[in-house]
Amino acid sequence: DQTYPKLKTRGPIVFPLMPCGSGTGDMVSLGCFATGFTPSSLTFTWNKNGTALTDFTQYPPVQKDNYYMGVSQIRVSRQDWDKREIFQCAVAHVAGKPPILKVLASSNDEKEASFSCYAKDFSPKDYDIKWLKSGEEINNKIYEIKTQTATKLENGTKLYSAASFLTVPSHDLPSHTQFTCEFKGKKDKIDVFTNSSVLYNNNVFMLPPVEHTRTETVTLTCYVKDFFPHEVFVSWLVDDEAASDSKYKFSTTNPVKNNGSYSAYGQLSLGLDEWKNNNMVYSCVVYHQSVVNNIKAIVRSIGQRTSENTNLVNLNMNIPETYPEILIDSNSAMEVEEDNMGGTALTFILLFLITLLFTIGTTVFKVTMSLYVRDVLCIQTTWHIIT
Template sequence: MFSVALLLLLAAGCVKCEQLTQPASVTVQPGQRLTITCQVSYSVSSYYTAWIRQPAGKGLEWIGMEAVGYTTYYKDSLKNKFSIDLDSSSNTVTLNGQNVQPEDSAVYYCARYDAFDYWGKGTTVTVSSGTSTPPTVFPLMQCGSGSGATVTLGCLATGFTPSSLTYSWSKGGTPLTDFIQYPAVQKNNVYTGVSQIQVRRQDWDARQTFQCVATHAAGNGQADIVKPNVVYKLPTLKVFASSDEDEEEAAFSCFATDFSPNSYKIKWLKNGEDFNNQTDKIETTSVERTDANGTKVYSTASFLRVKSSEWSPSTEFTCLFEGKGKNGIPAFKNSSVVYKGNTVECPGCFEKDVEIEISGPSTKDLFSNNKGSLVCTVQIDEASFIKMWWEDDNNKELVGTTEVAVKIKKNRFSLTLDISYEEWSRGIKRYCFVEHSALVVPIKELYERKIETLSETNIQWICITEEDNMAVAAVTFILLFLITLLFTIVTTFFKIK
């Protein structure tokens, strides 16, 4: 009996509910007239209706109140700026503002007096002479799946001006009213606003579409929010290693490409055990891309520097990738590299598939033209070739005779560099670098002249050869002259006889 009586009382209370309806936002220019109309469900002859405003970051400020047939009251400091009009036929209460200025920007509320028991939702008034800019809207969703019966979604509107903006939410075209809208915040002369709503988890898990619309005087923005279709995929994992010439330090690189979702951990193991000394570990931020199937996948890399005291020949370093599998179950993948002194065993390394040869200048070119050519030829069996270049002892890139590598035949490229006789005779060093997609760092090949006495020997040989040739030519000329002279004497003798 008590429960029935309580329900009747609640029902009776709802019958007495009043409504005050006012616009969500109004924008006016400085010096213009402000007009806000409040539609009420009660008689404006029976109750006072008051107007109250609240500037951003400040408290409530009472403006005035009025009822038909009763005395009108205003705040003394505002009575020359605002006036209130009543229309008993339509039960509307209108607030009029004269010569409004930016400091009059606020949220204006109409409320029933004297208990202030019923309020309107408020009208955001913006007084600004600036150019109106529509909002850019972004969807927001909570991090992690959570376990409650509801999921929190959000809607972020940025870059709009003036500040007057209202949100609305819907699910599959059906309006949703139980949401929160926070006041806009100004930064760099534009505004940012946020709204959030809680939706049923079963609707979210069913991948129903929720739509947020930000309504603004300069134009509306909207965002559709649907639970992402998560793809679980482990990465392609490659590990590389290198060391300096003195083998005082080794560097290990781990590349994890095309995994999903973007939830992972990478750690290094030494001979199968956790490697705790990882002070020189660097991990990049994951990079997102969309693959051919339209799936968002991610890639990242981890780099580890190890002092010589931490490894010895045959030490194995393993990159262990921990990703996220279905139902939150961790998924793992690993790849290892074995360090053996100056050589490294690493599955997937491509150094063995890149062959570089440098051919030096010919002696004929050096002594005939006072210069020659260095030709760097590379044979690549796998992956894709990127580029080649030459450098000197000071790591300065040199311009080659051919600016870019020339493809000789399939998977074979060459790059030519001029070298003068003077450079060659001094025994200068030149490095040919090759870069392609399978290499962590470019590989290089050194050219250096080995035989120091070659130039003097060749010069002496050439000089001797030239002297011998001159002697032979002189003897030949004398013999021809004597034969010609003898022939002339004999001919003359026969003519005299």
């Protein structure tokens, strides 16, 4: 049994009800159960794949311990049920719900970083929005603006929306700084809290390509790490044009949580012959609300030049505040002195180890998806074929 404080209004807790077994017959009964709400006025709605359904039953609410419970039932075809069509039950009640919060990061200035917090559909009107950096209230802000509330009427209840905009110095933002927008509202003298967070930075790496000689294909991998929240979208471009799903195979793994942030892999598969076309450049584009630039995306590119037998791989293994670079340019020739030959050999060994580590990593990345590298590595190697 649920126990609730006695309030003038209380929103419902909603549970779906579905058949326990496979059952028989051409129809399947689904239910929607709402409990713990007051006042008793409550409306159920149903939809299938977003299309409203009207042929359902709503039973009168029943009172228990000063609160109410209600049930709605609908019968759907077994054919739709077995095809895993999506059926949704929604409940409208005067108590409403906590506001929808959306936090975005943006920047037009290297010296400043801006954050936006949108609170939508809250009631009553009184509210407060507070900004936190890594769990602590922000004191060194450049400025903060709170908008006036906007109003709309829904099911007889006034719902409000508002926004807060924060600007802070960029030099005060180490990598992976978490900003939280905390919303505080009131419901019958009881505080209602909700919050949403965003990381200032996320990291995107284009990993070295893997050639599959048996299938004559190449797999390109885009690794996205340390992002929050978990919603992320990875797309692919070929020479700045969207990759066609009829010509290429691409996929993105489900985000995996690690120490409060998420990581994911996006992969593109293409033919080995096309990969060796020196005119092609392949880019992964990562869209996430924490990306701090105007187009809300991070782009990483990779290509292979065959005219000079050159492999060029851009490895952004981390994106720290300063960008240390190690540039290794190996050009072997018969006339190179012994010291240069030693440097070339060292470069080849390093490339071999990186390729080996990547091959092992792509085999087990579904098991462990943690990668910790501290520098930016840009490796360009020119191979000379001696005949």
